Amino acid sequence: MGEGRGSGGIISHEQLNQLVVLFDRSEYAQEPDSREAKEAESEFNGLVDQLYQNAIENGLALTPAGFKALVRRRCQARIVADIKKPPTMPPTA
């Protein structure tokens, strides 16, 4: 692994964006038992596991539960920040 880093983190910008999208689709699904929500949850957990392996190979001293909690916290923070962001005005002609 390690592809797509180049931004200083074990988790790249691209991977973090993907995690945020999947977290949003599963954690905040309008129908928790929908196929979309279940698929997103499964993909999120799979990606977290994969990134955790990468993280411990890079010497990060965290338990799987701790790693997942930090990832969830970061995803929550991004989603809440996006919601609280003031709407941008459309460009005027």
Add this chain to the structure above:
Amino acid sequence: MSQSITLQDLATLTNQEIEQVVANLKRGEPAAGDTFEREVRSLESGIISAYKIAVYLAKRTTDLKELCEIWKTASEICESILKAMKSLKESRPECGMSQLYDLALDYRNATFKRYQLNLEGLEWEKAEDPAELFPTSS
């Protein structure tokens, strides 16, 4: 005083509604299935509304204690319906009682899972992110 309804208010309203449905059944009412079916539909929409309100509120906070409260309350709404319906689902299957029970079970599991995950997150609430974990300026 704020006039807005909270998830806790919804829990209270749902509990009152459950008591009403159970009391009607114990009295042998209603004779007409229509009324009962309407009550079942109303409880169904109570479960779905509680979940959607929980999602709306959860998406607006990063406070893990608050998130635990939100999901716990939503879970308790489903749980109270489950408890009341457990013994009744076989007595009135024709009115959708069984479907209501299944819906309450699915939503209880979904809300309780979110409660547990946020509760587990509390353990790392004060932990700093390792510097090398996330990309800078994310």
